[in-house]
Amino acid sequence: MKLRVPWRKRNKESNFSSLESLLAASLKQMKPRPEFVKNLRRQFTGEPARKVFGIPAKSLQTGLLTLGAGASLIILLFAGIRVVISILSALGLLHQVKKQMKEKQTLTPPKAA
Amino acid sequence: MVLIPNDAEVLARAAQGDQEAFGVLYDRYVGRIYNYIYYRTGNQHDAEDLTARVFFRAMRHIGNYRDRGLPISAWLYRIAHNLVANWHRDNSRRQELPLEDGFHSVYEGEHPESALLHTEEQQALLKLIGRLPEERQQLLILKFVEHMSNAEIGNIMGRTEGAVKSLYHRTLIALRDDINNDSTGHFSDNGKAEQ
Numbered sequence: 001m002k003l004r005v006p007w008r009k010r011n012k013e014s015n016f017s018s019l020e021s022l023l024a025a026s027l028k029q030m031k032p033r034p035e036f037v038k039n040l041r042r043q044f045t046g047e048p049a050r051k052v053f054g055i056p057a058k059s060l061q062t063g064l065l066t067l068g069a070g071a072s073l074i075i076l077l078f079a080g081i082r083v084v085i086s087i088l089s090a091l092g093l094l095h096q097v098k099k100q101m102k103e104k105q106t107l108t109p110p111k112a113a
Numbered sequence: 114m115v116l117i118p119n120d121a122e123v124l125a126r127a128a129q130g131d132q133e134a135f136g137v138l139y140d141r142y143v144g145r146i147y148n149y150i151y152y153r154t155g156n157q158h159d160a161e162d163l164t165a166r167v168f169f170r171a172m173r174h175i176g177n178y179r180d181r182g183l184p185i186s187a188w189l190y191r192i193a194h195n196l197v198a199n200w201h202r203d204n205s206r207r208q209e210l211p212l213e214d215g216f217h218s219v220y221e222g223e224h225p226e227s228a229l230l231h232t233e234e235q236q237a238l239l240k241l242i243g244r245l246p247e248e249r250q251q252l253l254i255l256k257f258v259e260h261m262s263n264a265e266i267g268n269i270m271g272r273t274e275g276a277v278k279s280l281y282h283r284t285l286i287a288l289r290d291d292i293n294n295d296s297t298g299h300f301s302d303n304g305k306a307e308q
Contacts, residue, residue, distance in 0.1 A: 016285045019292070026235040027242075027257035032147040036161050040143070043165075044172060045136040 120185045128175050135172055142186060143168070145259055146193050152254045153197045155243065163200060167193045187269045194251065241291045249284040256281065 118137070126134035146167050151160035170192050178188060242250055248270065255261045255269060263277040270277065 016289065019285060019289055022234070022238060023253065023257050023288075026238045027152065027253065029144075029258055030148050030151050032144060032161065032164065033157075036164075037143055040165050040168065041136055041139055044139055044168065045132045 121180070124175070124178065124180075124185055128178060130176075135175065138171075138185065139168055142189050145186065146189055148258050149190060149193055149251075149254055150197060152239075152242075152258060153193075153250060154200060155239070159200065163193070163196050166196055170196070183268055187271075190251075190255075190269045194247075198247065237295065238292070241288060241295070244291070245284065245287065249280065249287070252277065252280055252284060 120138070120141070123134045123137045127138055143164065147160055147164045150163045150167070151157065154160055154163065167189060171189060178185075242253060245253075251270065252266060255266045261269075263281070264274045266272075267274045267277045272280070
């Protein structure tokens with residue numbers, strides 16, 4: 001029969017100091033990479049791409065952005081129309097000049113040789 | 114004088130969609146969550162990936178967070194714990210700690226041979242820790258990496274202080290037995306001193 005010595009058992013189970021020291025030495029705090037922490041934070045609080053899509057619909061920023069976009073669109077549209085009109089009027093002018101020249105040619109009698 | 118808002122105040126603001134308030138919570142806990150995941154996964158890449166997922170999940174569900182008297186850290190650790198468990202399941206392998214980067218810097222100032230011995234001993238110990246049940250790993254990480262008290266660990270793990278103390282004791286016994294049964298020869302006599 002195996003004899004158990006209570007105080008030896010308690011001593012064996014309660015003396016963990018060197019194991020705890022080894023654990024303390026092995027399990028050190030690890031610092032995450034600063035770029036990782038910074039980039040992830042930006043995604044939560046201020047990533048540009050997310051911010052543009054994340055603006056609430058009724059906010060002042062959205063209103064101003066919409067207004068600006070609308071104004072730009074109208075200006076572009078007018079500029080486009082002006083260009084088209086200018087081209088058409090130039091073509092019309094050319095056409096008219098050509099027509100007048102043709103009329104002149106038909107009205108003047110051919111010169112006798 | 115700058116007043117630092119407590120977690121409850123910041124949490125209330127974050128729950129209402131205040132991104133800056135969520136950023137404050139993030140600043141406070143990103144290091145701890147990263148550490149926890151790092152030691153559970155054993156590599157920086159997965160630790161970063163899972164840390165990001167923890168905070169994305171927290172941000173998505175912070176509006177549903179109900180204060181049950183537990184610290185916000187308990188909720189974040191719970192999310193991290195679940196994600197790590199899923200990660201282990203997806204990888205369908207037990208944790209093998211590859212021991213990269215940081216572990217080598219612990220004994221930077223020592224003689225290279227001595228440092229190598231220490232590192233090998235630590236690597237072997239971390240491998241043994243990785244084979245422990247999840248809750249025991251969590252307990253050791255919270256105790257030795259985060260230096261939390263048994264009461265704080267109990268809050269996070271949903272156990273009483275006494276239960277944590279008991280689990281810690283059983284964990285040390287199991288770990289010591291594993292060290293004594295280790296046949297790799299990585300552990301010095303000092304590591305086996307309590308035999």
